[in-house]
Amino acid sequence: MSQVTEYSEKVMDHFSNPRNVGEIENAAGVGTVGNAKCGDIMRMYLDIDEDQIVREAKFKTFGCGAAIATSSMATELVKGKSVTEALTVTNKAVMEALDGLPPVKIHCSLLAEQAIHAALWDYAEKNNITIEGLKPPVNDIDETEEFYQM
Amino acid sequence: MDKMIYLDNAATTKVAPEVFEAMKPYLLEEYGNPSSAYAFSGRIAGKVTEARDKIAGAIGAKEREIFFTAGGSESDNWAIKGVADALKDKGNHIITSAIEHHAVLHTCEFLEKRGYEVTYLPVDENGLVDPKELEAAIRPSTILITIMFANNEIGTIEPIAEIGRIAHEHGIYFHTDAVQAFGHVPIDVNEMNIDMLSASGHKINGPKGVGFLYIRSGTKITNLIHGGAQEYGRRAGTTNAAGIIGFARAAELAVSGMEETIAYESGLRDRLIGRILKEIPYSRVNGDLKKRLSNNVNICFRFVEGESLLILLDQKGICASSGSACTSGSLDPSHVLLAIGLPHEIAHGSVRLTLSKETTEEDVDYTVETLKQIIDRLRGMSPLYEDFLRKNHQARA
Helix, strand or coil: CCHHHHCCHHHHHHHHCCCCECCCCCCCEEEEEEECCCCEEEEEEEEECCCCEEEEEEEEEECCHHHHHHHHHHHHHHCCCECCHHHHCCHHHHHHHCCCCCHHHHHHHHHHHHHHHHHHHHHHHHHCCCCCCCCCCCCCCCCCHHHHHC | CCCCEECECCCCCCCCHHHHHHHCHHHHCCCCCCCCCCHHHHHHHHHHHHHHHHHHHHHCCCHHHEEEECCHHHHHHHHHHHHHHHCCCCCCEEEEECCCCHHHHHHHHHHHCCCCEEEEECCCCCCCCCHHHHHHHCCCCEEEEECCCECCCCCEECCHHHHHHHHHHCCCEEEEECCCCCCCCCCCCCCCCCCEEEEEHHHCCCCCCCEEEEECCCCCCCCCCCCCCHHHHCCCCCCCHHHHHHHHHHHHHHHHCHHHHHHHHHHHHHHHHHHHHHHCCCEEECCCCCCECCCEEEEEECCCCHHHHHHHHHHCCEECECCCHHHCCCCCCCHHHHHCCCCHHHHCCEEEEECCCCCCHHHHHHHHHHHHHHHHHHHHCCHHHHHHHHHHHHHHC
8 A cells, every 4th residue: 555655745734633623513514425335424514604604614534544634624725715615615626735636536535525515505405595606415425224233 | 653563464574584695695696597507507406496395395295396486476377377278178167266366366357258257156254165155166167266275354264175175076176376375374285185376485574576386297287478498398487596595495484483473473363353352342353263364363443444544553653454445546445355244334444464473462562552542533533433423322312
């Protein structure tokens, strides 16, 4: 395995010292994306104020080094942004902020983008509003019962 | 990093000082090509024969039945493709198992694309092939049975003698990939009715780039590497004299110290497994607890992913490996863990720790303590663990 040598310093930093790990109680928006079968699940919690500004972002992730690093970076990038601006935190933006990812790990940054979108969608639904440009999240999470029966 | 604890001895091992010393003269001084006519080279040819004799002795074979190769993968390719070709008029069916090394599986797939039929026998939850099931899979067209001696991921030792007996009774060639077993467990090709056996130097403190295929006298098998007349005209390529001499020395050391090594390693192995299962909740051991290589530990930790675990272990100075998809470059976790019935999501959280006779009790204890911290930390970040706790909480409330 050669992942460690292929990860940038920033990826290793965000993996080793992830920012914003945890949960937000009664979060304005929560989104879970990914698939345990493929080895990645990301859950993002957003705290959004009355002016529709993301005040706080937290995450929990089951996944590889890149999955944890992209989650950490995504939470950093959405903080302080309006819900519309938060849509600019794309997988590309997350990847660039991390000084790139190995080709086989690009899907992790996509998952981070989807996690933000899923959390924003949850927020929009709860508040009965429309965020321009936001599409319904792709939710392919698959938590089979057998997982709990080991 | 002050100290490195190397727990990946199934991947490769350190060359033993005695092995290095045995090889050295054949790199620096006696560098001649053993196939040449002059005396300078003749001396080396004699040493290679001596090495062949030592290797043969380690498995109860004759010197003329040992053919040196570039390693385990070449030996596996040769055995399977060679027999498939030599017996193509007799049949086109091969029996193997679902948990073989890729050197066997991908070779079988290669043959399938060329008209051969392959049965991939399933294994039980411990990774064992059922000899009865194997016997039932035999067809009139079966030309080869190839079952690994011991599994590289979960360490399960297959019922080789029983499989050999069945193959012998049916008059079918039996090949075994013994890359993880040679020098680690006692092998007798006659008692076990083995017709072909693959082994590799670097798994037993020998050098990389050298292996052998044992071929029982009289076995019909086509050559794989064509060219010069080396290896009794069966395998071309300039004789890797230093590698062969080093490999033979390593085999000699492994066989003479085998009993002691097994006793020592299995003690540490059981300590490691025992402590992990006792001290880290939601962990399980993969593979058979008894029919197991003395140095293999393979554990699944629920709710965590293998690559993260490996990087954090690495940061604490521990070298290990995982059956997680992320470490293989594919989306699927280890085919071995899936074959023993683990769901994908649990197979992703596996770690393999393979010990050596240099591993100490202190290393084992440090590894357990480190694992406890890492698993705790990763579970603290895991949405799966969060859901699990919530579900448990709700169930109790």
